[in-house]
Amino acid sequence: MWGILLLGGAAAVTVWWAGLLVLHDEKRRRLPDHLTLPAALGAALGALLTEPALLLGGLGWAGAYLAGGILGRGIGGGDVKLALSLGVVAAAAGGGAGVFAAAATAGAVTAARGVLARGKAVPHGPSMLVGALSVVVFDTWRGALAPAVGLP
Template sequence: MWGILLLGGAAIITVWWAVRLVLVDETQRRLPDHLTLPAALGAVTGALLTEPVLILGGLAWAGAYLLGRGIGGGDVKLALSLGVLAAAAGGVTGVLAAVVAASAVTVVRSVVRRGKAVPHGPSMLVGTFIVVFHDTWQGALSHLGGAS
């Protein structure tokens, strides 16, 4: 029972954090340190305590953004935490899928807004959500298949 309560609390905090990031990025066109740095620290710490290789997912996504143009520092810091999460959900493929999905969502949003620049942080969250949801769905299906 305590595990479910802890998981529910973590989910509520994560949703609050993601909504806050989206609202700030959409209105102010920035991802503030007080939202990105604790998440990065938490993701790296969690990975170090459980599966250190997951940090490579965060470093890969953040590193790719450091090399690119037009990506802000907030996006780089967000990429660190989301890359760890995407790696936990789907390994190298999960990180690549999250990056590609985030880019695709940003392009589609820009087309819908007729070429106007759009913040990238919300798209990064959507891309990571897709990877995590897919991994969770696959795990549930395989668990159901194994139970028969």
């Protein structure tokens, strides 16, 4: 029973945190350190204590964004820090393919939003959350469905 309560509490905190990120990024076009830095540090520490290889997913997504931010425009420090935490989550759900899928989905969602906004700049953080969530939902769905249809 306590496990379910803890899981529900963790889910509620995660949804609250994601909602704050979306609202802040949509309004101010930046992801604040007080929301991204603790999550990045927590994800990195959690990965190191449980499954260190998961940190590679976070470092991969964050590293790609860091390089993109240095070479181009549009990727900020908040996006890099958010990519670290979401990359760990995506790696836990879907391995390296999950991280790639989350990042690709984030890019596609941002591009679609840009088209719908008629070329105006749109924040990228909400799209990153959609990308990571899609990988987690797909992995959960696949895990629940696999025994029923005989998948490994």
